[in-house]
Amino acid sequence: MLSRVANSIYWLGRYLERAENYARFIDVNFNLMLDLPPGMKAQWEPLILATGDLELYSKTHEDFDRRSVIHFMTLDKSNPNSILSTVTYARENARIIRENLSKETWEKINELYHVLNQTTERKIWDKKDPRSFFEHIKHSTQLLYGLADSTVARTEGWYFRTLGMYLERADKTSRILDVKYHMLLPTPQEVGSPLDFLHWTALLKSVSAFNTYRRMYGIIDAGGVLEFLIFNRQFPRSVYFCLKEAEDCLHMISDSKTHEFKNGAEKELGALRSKLAFSDINDIINGGLHESIDEIQQKINIISTEIQLNFFQIRQTPFTQNQQ
Numbered sequence: 001m002l003s004r005v006a007n008s009i010y011w012l013g014r015y016l017e018r019a020e021n022y023a024r025f026i027d028v029n030f031n032l033m034l035d036l037p038p039g040m041k042a043q044w045e046p047l048i049l050a051t052g053d054l055e056l057y058s059k060t061h062e063d064f065d066r067r068s069v070i071h072f073m074t075l076d077k078s079n080p081n082s083i084l085s086t087v088t089y090a091r092e093n094a095r096i097i098r099e100n101l102s103k104e105t106w107e108k109i110n111e112l113y114h115v116l117n118q119t120t121e122r123k124i125w126d127k128k129d130p131r132s133f134f135e136h137i138k139h140s141t142q143l144l145y146g147l148a149d150s151t152v153a154r155t156e157g158w159y160f161r162t163l164g165m166y167l168e169r170a171d172k173t174s175r176i177l178d179v180k181y182h183m184l185l186p187t188p189q190e191v192g193s194p195l196d197f198l199h200w201t202a203l204l205k206s207v208s209a210f211n212t213y214r215r216m217y218g219i220i221d222a223g224g225v226l227e228f229l230i231f232n233r234q235f236p237r238s239v240y241f242c243l244k245e246a247e248d249c250l251h252m253i254s255d256s257k258t259h260e261f262k263n264g265a266e267k268e269l270g271a272l273r274s275k276l277a278f279s280d281i282n283d284i285i286n287g288g289l290h291e292s293i294d295e296i297q298q299k300i301n302i303i304s305t306e307i308q309l310n311f312f313q314i315r316q317t318p319f320t321q322n323q324q
Helices: 003-035 045-051 054-060 066-074 083-096 103-117 121-125 131-151 156-182 194-206 210-217 222-231 239-254 264-277 281-287 289-312
Strands: none
Touching: 003 045, 003 066, 003 083, 003 131, 003 156, 003 194, 003 289, 045 054, 045 066, 045 156, 066 083, 083 103, 103 131, 131 156, 156 194, 156 222, 156 239, 156 289, 194 210, 194 222, 210 222, 222 239, 222 281, 239 264, 239 289, 264 289, 281 289
16 A cells, blocks of 8 residues: 555544544543532633643634633634545545545545534524534544545555554543543542532543443542543543554554564553553543643653654645644
């Protein structure tokens, strides 16, 4: 497979996953607002902090009000990570490798792109419940995953898209946990309080994990949620699960039958996955939640760089310049 084609397929997977996860980020706060006690002010700044776009946001905004944050993350064309921008990049990558996609997949990506381009702020806020718009984004991307899984052969292209999807998902699951770190409780004594419980519940709901967590862990507490979303071997959005799936994709691409590393990407990914395999929640707590998450995100960035160097030898192009 040409590296140019593999690169476009890989980033198609990452951009679609990024769009879905930004919709999930916003869902965190909408869920919280529904459950917050009267008088509690919703916090929107944590979303910008967790996405790592604070510097870009601060250039054009002074306050972290709901409308400004949602516009920045959803329809702002100047934000390369907004939902509109990432779906536009995904569609452009899909157009480049259209002959490698099924007709149904291309049509659904095209449809999502046009829906977003025809969406205005007013259309979002005029709805009785703005969350329905973000639900539409999530459902559309999940339908695309289903179409791809059902209609695309398991060749190199499929593994590159899946690799991109799982790496992006591992990164964004960690960032969703970081949203909780940045959410301030009224006092330190509120840790473990009903309000703290509401925060963790909203976080679980934002990754569609609430019912699964309750079945597997029962009581909702900080340690259980962290263990579930970082280390769980069965849940498809946990950081460990995503890294393991991404590692398997890399081995299939490089034809590593013994599952030993053949390049820098496999080495870095295997090292991070192994570290998580032999860690537990106490290591996260002792190292500090934010610091531990930050370390995971930095290593995922290194893995992404190694993938670029080993498989694409990419030099910046109009549709990949922000792909980090």
